[in-house]
Amino acid sequence: MKDFNPSILILSDSTSSTVGLERKIHHMVIADKKIWPKDTTILNFSIPGTTSADALAYLRLLKSKTKKSLKAIFIYLGNCDTISTENPKGYYSYYNHIKHIIKRNVNSGFTKKRIKNKILFYQWNKKVDLAIEQPETPENFEKNLSKICCLAEKFGIEIIMVRSEANKFFIPGLGKGNFIFYKFLGINDKISESIEFPDERLKKALFFHENQNYNKTLELYKDILENPLEENFGSEFNLMILNNYAVAKAEFGYLDEAKHLLRIYLHERFARKEIGYFNLAQIEKIVGNQSTYEDLIFRSYENDKFLYRIRKPYQNILDGISKKFKNIIYLDMKSAISRTDYLDHCHPLPEGQKKLAKLIEEAYSKIGLTGNEKATIVNDLYNPELANGNQSPFNFYFKSISDIDGSKIRELFKKYFNLVEKEIVADYDLKINNIPNEIQNACQYYLKHPLFTNFDDIKEIQQFEASDIGRFPENFIYRFIIPILKKIEIRQPQLLEKFNKSQILVHSSDSFKRILKEQTGVNFDLLKNIRCKNFGLNRVKRIIAKIKTLILEDLNRGNQIYTRLKTTMYWYFRESLRFGSHSRNSMLYNRVLYEYVCEALIISFFYNKENKYGLENDLANLYNKVLKIIYTHDFYCQKFKIYDNTEKLLADYNSKIKDLIKNF
Amino acid sequence: MDITQLIKKVTKEIVKFSMSKKNYRSKMLYLIKGFFYLLPLILEENKKGKANTDDELLGDDIYPLF
CATH class of the missing domain: 1.25.40 (Serine Threonine Protein Phosphatase 5, Tetratricopeptide repeat)
Structure with missing residues (x-):
């Protein structure tokens, strides 16, 4: 456990997670306001899947010195306690805590829990038996929360507790089984x-x-x-x-x-x-x-035990606790958030986040946390099995960094490229050549970005890091574009303005550095530079062609609103690491693709001007078309409401997409 | 780690933890609880499967590519 001296501690789940490029979640909104006393630090341990037991485990793990520095604890829990699981965590008692400390000290090793009811994404899992799963009981939810409040009382810390709510109109059962x-x-x-x-x-x-x-x-x-x-x-x-x-x-x-x-x-x-x-x-x-x-x-x-949405029995527990303890300021989410503020199952849209932020801001001012400075948020991320004794940091638990070291990765990539040239890349070939699947998966992912038009573009990369081939190969893309974006910010800042007029389509190099650090624990400035040749004329031409292909492929699928909603659980976690954990209207289309396209475009614009390739007209033409497509997606996705009759809206959306294809 | 080694290490940790408590009563209480409750529990949990790298583990079921 790191040393902190925070004034505020956030004990929550994805609803308060402060990761990602967009600073739109409630605490990011208020941290950026000049309303705080000097040197206010907000310590946040929230990640998707955190339950009340994990929150208590984290509080118990905090050093006394840290607890003493706290003036307030913000609690927004319940949505993850109500989903069924094969391994309920129960009450995180003091003896559990001691047991985990002893286990960790003897290094008998913590084993990740096995799961039988695995989600096979687009395959039918005939072994699924939802009867073996159960949610955390309301009794244990109460015990965990009461203990958190007791500990806070002991240390004289005020509590701000949210009466959690979720989206009642969302598609049910989307978190488990088939x-x-x-x-x-x-x-x-x-x-x-x-x-x-x-x-x-x-x-x-x-x-x-x-x-x-x-x-x-x-x-x-x-x-x-x-x-x-x-x-x-x-x-x-x-x-x-x-x-x-x-x-x-x-x-x-x-x-x-x-x-x-x-x-x-x-x-x-x-x-x-x-x-x-x-x-x-x-x-x-x-x-x-x-x-x-x-x-x-x-x-x-x-009846929905298979999605992250708080139910009545758990809300009743929150009501009970708010009356039991005197040091609680209880915020009723229902008073601020209406059904229009939701898009997914439980995370309010940015407008809802602002409303929630206002409620929270008032609560902080009630307990005397006021001033004229901004606050700093420090993420201390672990994993959703903290209450089971697993104290692995986020990047280790989710394997965002590979076990293979950098020099070995370079060798493996070379070997892999040789096989690609010979067109022998079946699983069997990789196995006999001792090339782990991570290498192939990573390469395939890099090729999803229009900056990488073929294997030769990847071959040019001389330096690979363990974070490049972890579970999130997008970290390589961030690492690749950071230095180029930095150059653009210095030499052609007008380009960034061009792309970020009414919304942010290309994020800053510093934002990418921040999320790289969040996800991998690695500081970008300490990583080796990617040695990559300049973007030649041919490569820029290939990028333009690839952008067109990718966009056409996407448009030909028509509107993807319902498919995106139904598969929320597939992409939410991954996309929340890029964008943040709030809901976005852009969730309803393939926003990641369009941001990748804009990154490739801005880089092409940059090298075109630097090296005078003469492709201004082609690039400008493509830029206008891409912008039009993004605005069309945004227009219809903003109008979409799951509880409304959307037949006409979606028919219009599809016909607009057909027009866009014709004009592309 | 074999079982004898594990018992030795856990015992040492329980004693260390109990002795860190302030008064005699707490020390004895944690020692008794440690030996009769925590030691068997830790040994039992140690028997269960070790961590491995297959994808059937919690936290590994992330949709591969978006």
Whole structure:
């Protein structure tokens, strides 16, 4: 545990995590205001997945000196305690704490917990057994929070506690199991081309379902149920088909039949209740039965143990604790945040963050934390298994740094490039040549950025670091562009202004340095420079061509709003490390791609001017088109509201995308 | 680490921890609790699978590329 002298400690989860390029989460908003006493430091340990037990574990781990320096503890918990898990952490008692200290000192090693119910992303996991999972109990939630409050009282620290809320209208059940295969009424996601499943009929059924060919869809679902494959896909499979059949019936107009089928579905033991109630609610909404719709949405929400959303029993515990302790300022999120402030399951949009920030700011001023300076946020990141005794720092736990050292990585890359030249890069070839998959994965990821148009562009890199091939190969891209962006900031600052007029499309070199440090623990200035040749005329031409290809590929997919929403759990963690953990309207399209495109464009503009390549017109033309596309995505994504009727909006969006393709 | 070594190390740690407590009563209390509760618990947990690098471990189930 590092030495800190903070005035404020944040004990929270992704809802208060202060990582990423955009400073829009509530505490970043208030830290940047000049309202703090001199030298105010806010210590934040929040990362996605933190529960009350982890928060207590962290508080127990803090040195007495640090605790004594604290004036306030900010608590915003509950969303992660309510999701089911195979390894509930329970109450983090003092004996648990001692046990973990002893274990760590004897170096008997902490073992990461194994999980049986693994999310296989686009594959069906027939081994999933959600019955072996359970959320943290409200009793343990209360014990952990009460202990935090007791400790705070002992040290004379004030507590600011948020009565957490979440988005009741979001798609339920998206955090666990085989949710990707379930259809949700009114949610027209497109996953049939991505899924892997042994029975081709399911893939076809989903394809027809997505394209609203209901006769064929119903026929195929029926056939799957009547003539199943020999392979056993688990107790959930037939129920999933039944749910999808009912959804297709409802979309086809047979609402009564769909309702009847969903009621049968809900009586089944292994049925995902939250999904059944959600679909029933949507039918009631279609027939205009608003009160039944709201009642069923409420039931779906309260039955949802498979998404990070706080439920009533846990909110009741927060209410109880707020009355039990005198040192608590209790902030009711509901008073500030409405349903329009949400986009995903629990993180408010920037406007909501501002409202929340205002509430929090008032609370800090009530306890006398006022002044004329800005505050500094220090992230002290561990992992969501802290209460299980795992004290690995964030970068070690999530393997953002590879075990292989820099010089060895260089050798491995050379070997790999040789194999690529000979076109022998199958898994078997890599294995016999002792090349770890990390090398290939990293290379494939680098090629997603338009700056790297082919393997030769990567081959030019002479220096590799352990952070380049970790779990987040995007760290290499940050490392690669930081020095170029720095040059642009000094020599052609007008270029940055050009890209960042009404919104930030290219972030500063310092912001990238900051997130590189956050994610890898490595200071950029201590890393070796990437020795890379200048961008020649041909490379800039190739970049322009690659940008066009990537954008066309993306546009041809049409609007991706529902697919992005349904797969929130797939990309949220990774994207929150880049952008921050708040919701963004740009979550609803592939924003990362467009920011990569802008990075490649600005660098092309820069080298074009420096070396007089004469490509100004091509680049300017492309720049205008890219900007138009981004503004189109932003326009429609800002208007989208999950609880509204979005049919017309999405039809307009798709037709606009078609126009953009024509003009591209 | 074999079991005898582990017992030795854990015992040493329990004694060290207990002796760091201020009064005699606390020292004895932590010693007793340590030997009868924590020692068996730590030994039991040590038997469970060691960490490895496969992707079935918590925290490793991150969607590979976005």
